[in-house]
Amino acid sequence: MPSLREVSENDFFVNLFLVPLNTVNSLTAETAQAAFDLIEYSGNGIQNEGIALYRVVGTHKDHLNCKSTVLMATKLKTSAVDIKCNDEDVVLLKVPHNDSIPYVEITYGNSLLNELELFGSRRHLTIQNNSGMDLHFEWFRDVHTDHAWDFIQNNKHETRKSRKVDVSAYFPVKVYKNDAGSVGSYIGSFTAEVYGHDRVAIVNLTVDGKPALRAISLVETPLKILATWFL
Structure with missing residues (x-):
């Protein structure tokens, strides 16, 4: 049974x-x-x-x-x-x-030669969800296609590439709770500046005696705190 x-x-x-x-x-x-x-x-x-x-x-x-x-x-x-x-x-x-x-x-573009990376290159960001809960992530700015959504279950991860940039890519990301598979209440946001390939972990911990989530860079700026959200 x-x-x-x-x-x-x-x-x-x-x-x-x-x-x-x-x-x-x-x-x-x-x-x-x-x-x-x-x-x-x-x-x-x-x-x-x-x-x-x-x-x-x-x-x-x-x-x-x-x-x-x-x-x-x-x-x-x-x-x-x-x-x-x-x-x-x-x-x-x-x-x-x-x-x-x-x-x-499908990706649409106006410049095939530019897409073939004659100029600039892509950056990559991986979000690793170790929060103890399933979360939704909304990507902005330099993410490929300019806007994207990911539903990442606990202990899972997803990777997104950027549009082509000369130096670094900025990935502003909004984080939401999960509501039976749909986007739930807004938790907070973080921004990762990526020069190559970074990994940001979302972890749960206690801060000043209060339960919280924290976004932490693991690769390019190891253990740098990008954001803290109290639950």
């Missing part, structure tokens, strides 16, 4: 808010793969006859990235919601939190 924790984890779903790509009404698995090298997300649930292509705009209705170019393909039936992204209708797909969902992220 499964434990209460196992039952709870098995029933933990994440909301995916999607914008259907109206230019493609129906795809075959072969077409989706050929056009975008995109594998169908099969999942479990009621399915439509054909595969539909979607832009993934977020996991929380109040924090949608309407300019997202993250694509996924699935036959699973979505639910209508009264939400629009830049006047485009948004639909909802609930997925188990531990599912692996194939996706493609």
Whole structure:
């Protein structure tokens, strides 16, 4: 018999808010793969006859990235919601939190030669979540594509690259609690200046007798405290 924790984890779903790509009404698995090298997300649930292509705009209705170019393909039936992204209708797909969902992220640019790194180079920042809780991270400024979201579970990490810069990249990052897979209350922010590849750990500790989270640089400026947030 499964434990209460196992039952709870098995029933933990994440909301995916999607914008259907109206230019493609129906795809075959072969077409989706050929056009975008995109594998169908099969999942479990009621399915439509054909595969539909979607832009993934977020996991929380109040924090949608309407300019997202993250694509996924699935036959699973979505639910209508009264939400629009830049006047485009948004639909909802609930997925188990531990599912692996194939996706493609498309990057658009105005200068191919610049993208080939004739000038400047990329920097990388890894966020390591050792906070004891699952957290959401919102990236700004020099992060590649200018804005990004990551849901990082406890004891997991994610890495983002920067746009091409000459010297250093600035990664301002906002941190939010997790609310059943969606973005919860705001905790605070930190900014990492990265010259090559830095790793920032989010750890929990006690400061002046109060529980707190702290963002600490581990590589380029070892053990430098970037921010402290009291819980």
